Amino acid sequence: MTDKHSLTAEQITLAYGDRVVVADLDLTITPGAVTAIVGANGCGKSTVLRAIARLLPPRSGRVLLDGKLIHHMPSREVARTVGLLPQSPIAPEGIVVSDLVGRGRHPHQGLFSPWSKEDDQAVSEALIATGTLDLADRAVDELSGGQRQRVWIAMALAQQTDILLLDEPTTFLDVAHQIEVLDLLADLKHNHGKTVVMVLHDLNLAARYADVLVAVRDGQIHSSGKPSEVMTEQAVADIFGLQCQVIDDPVSGQPLVVPIGRHHSAVLRSEAAT
8 A cells, every 4th residue: 555645726726828717726635535526628627637736837826745835846756646647648659568657667767777676566566457467568559448548547557656647537438448447546546545536527437436526617616525415416407507317326326417408308397297
């Protein structure tokens, strides 16, 4: 198990040029848990992730890693604690899996440090944890979407960080590969004590896999807590403008959002009137 690190955002305002996307937002990441950030397109959820990953300096407020201002910390120091998987990462052409995963060791190497046994072990453990050891000699661009996502996660694991930040890790994957990736992230929490923070579009997968849901609306946190506390019919209406019913997921027992839509809403009204 890894040591637990703290990651918090205090009153952060985030902007791209003159356009403010997030204003005065507070967020505390729960150590050793899976946190899913959800919200409508353009609400600021990926922007929040970029800020806590140290990629986007706040216009005001601060992000703290273990009580230190993360944007004032050396990049290498941050990279030993926080691993990031951005949306749609691009691998160098022709690179093989083991070499890509090995790039995760960069934060642990000095300018003239030779590759070490510790580096070999970290890469091997990352490949084993993600079920990609048999792909080590394959070219990354030959892999399926689910295999590639697991390899990118392996690279983040090779950093040996306590905190993993993932922006839409299931984007462009079919449902089987989505479940494969999310099962892997759940395993990393349970078996390796990782703190996982991910931005997701799919509300039902977020509710099923997350210990904590953070719902963002118009650059503010609408609600945060257990999926059963956050994922209500009113919250879905507030955040997404969507009429729905929320029932118990027969597999996980977590909330399951059943969209209604205009057509079926009219059908329900007609049935209620008869």
